[in-house]
Amino acid sequence: MAGETRFLPVVLTSITAICGLLPIALNPNPHIAPLAIVLIGGLISSTILSRIVTPAMYKLIPPQLETHEVV
Secondary structure, three states, X not given: OHHHHHHXXXXXXXXXXXXXXXXXXXXXXOOOHHHHHHHHHHHHHHHHHHHHHHHHHHHHOOOOOOOOOOO
């Protein structure tokens, strides 16, 4: 599946972006640090949702198949 193939590149890209934002988040500047913290939180939550939660939900909830009777 494409999700298994793209799992590691997506996670590594997110980790790279988070590591790049860490110095900005640790900066004492009150205007820029909160923005970096929000970006880091968004990257973490979107990566977890797209790579772990969504595939798990597809496995747990089977699709509803509609059958139409021809009269």
